[in-house]
Amino acid sequence: MRELEYPFDGELILKKSKRLRRALLEERSDFLEKRIAVLGGSTTHDIIRILELFLLEQGIRPVFYESEYAQYWQDVMFDNPELVSFAPDLIFIHTSNRNITTWPAVSDKTEEVEALLAEQFAHFQAMWEKIAEVYRCPVIQNNFEYPFYRLLGNQEGVYPQGRISFINSLNEKFYQYAREHGNFYIHDINYLSASYGLDRWADPLYWHMYKYACCMQAVPVFAHNLANIIKSVFGRNKKALVLDLDNTLWGGVVGDDGPENLEIGQETPMGQAYSEFQGYVKAQKDIGVMLTVNSKNEHDNALAGLHHPEGVIKPEDFVLIKANWEPKSENINAIARELNILPDALVFVDDNPAEREIVGAQSTGTAVPEIGTPEQYIRVLDHSGFFEVTSLSEDDRKRNEMYQANMARKVQQERFADYREYLLSLEMHGTIRSFEAVYMARIAQLTNKSNQFNLTTRRFTQAQIESFAADSEYITRYGKLEDRFGDNGVVSVVIGRKGTLADTDIYRRGEIPDASDSAASGADVLHLELWLMSCRVLKRDMEYAMMDSVVEACRECGIGTIMGYYYPTAKNAMVKAFYQTMGFERTEETDTGVTIWRYEIPADYENKNTVISVKSTSKDVPS
């Protein structure tokens, strides 16, 4: 919805929030529901009101728990049946410098300031540890914004007694904690308040009148920034940039002006602006964003522009270049198809409002930011938060290479008449094992972002993934795939739970048995609670290798039957008949389209995968 896309009119959002909410709820029905606890050190009413809008915009429908005024610490530290039964998917702690209780005095000695710092940090750390122990869900914690006055003036950050120095030290301790703990994310209100304007942000009227940590007008900026972290945690980040060329990546039209006359490089102010933008775009690769081109140009002209000696970004930085005379909306669909992602994972960047209009009108969910003029491109893309970083995995950094390797595989494929021969030529090596510590973050990430090849579309936090791994009731498998063109990383996840045939009733309803229901003994059936695979390894027989491994694990603990479930969503039609392909028999289809599948493991089971060499898996199966 245009009203909620950066750059937005915050005052309009505040004023018309009720109307916007209604419209958002009518726009779609496939919301991902998430339970979010907002624990405040100041009033949180309007933050929740506006946060809801930005989350709905991302397809997330929040249910909120709101602490009583300023009870953030007490709510966590003392018995709180209400919060326990709320069972949050995420906890947001909304504190600010108004909640700092141990400010140093100018007369304090340096050691005394150190002690105050430690005391204040311990207050927060105790709370985070309690959350990790009791709630085991992701936490988002504000850092501290600067105060609106400076007793020590410009030396406030120099002397340890200064409040700016104190805040800097405290923030650094928060960051250190975030670096050392997964599932813990900083909401950087220090940056946000600076970017917004500290004097306006900290308007004391809002604190004294209403106990607001920031002014009302800043709430939309705040909520937007926070919603970006939340949607990223729940796997709703965009994945690729689709870039126009002429007047987007350089000034001028390469086909008309010739590559030598483009504005790019240090010679002119405009050329500098485009260079800085190219540098920004190129750096997106490092956080796992795929770069593609969608330009109305002759292909050769596009390449000539990208080979400009002053250019920062080169043809090899892109995973796909569509330079042709097709409508851009069709190129976008083709890009999505070829990358095996959905159009709603794309961000289309084009200086031409008419092109943006056409692409936006397709309503495929592709983001179409109003990028403004060349010197504004970076700010608009950056503040939009399409690719908000919540974890920097090795996979993210290598994603462009992986997709480029995919393109190389396609070329390879064309040389083989026989598909199996082609698969063998890839020299694939798989690693399929029970969940292991180093991959927990990636596994959780996959459960949150895989939509298409996902049988049950269950979303899990890292804490849940870890608990399955430790629980002998579960058989867990992750699959990693390498081949001669590169390492695809962890690409498939299966979670099965041991039980009896009677549990099928629970799964039929889309639920999972309570911990107390689990069959302590006599478990002879494996219920597949999750089976997903990244689309980047479609048609590589990885699913067969996963099946072999699951079967092997079952046999080792005396399980003879595997039950599979397909829960239909708007996005997972591609796996509707997946279990049939795997040799399961369909036992049932409910009126909501859920299908239930049964597989009796034959005594003479033969491995289905014959093209991937799989590293041994069995020794670490919990039994």
Added chain:
Amino acid sequence: MSREEVFEKLNEVFRDVFDDEEITVTDATTADDIEDWDSLEHINLLAAVEQEFGMKFNMGQVVSMKNVGEMADIIIGQIG
């Protein structure tokens, strides 16, 4: 801006904020007259009024304001 014009604009703001096209405010209107007008919506309402008229209430005014008539007086006093 005449007092009538101020009230016309105030009606629009109230209708947006409370999402109710039926609202018509008068000098004597108070929070008791509008169902959703509680202390939390009050903050949002004042912010919307400030934006509409391009002015700011100071703390003293917010604290002492008794009804919509007084709100209109402050607005007229500031924007002339």
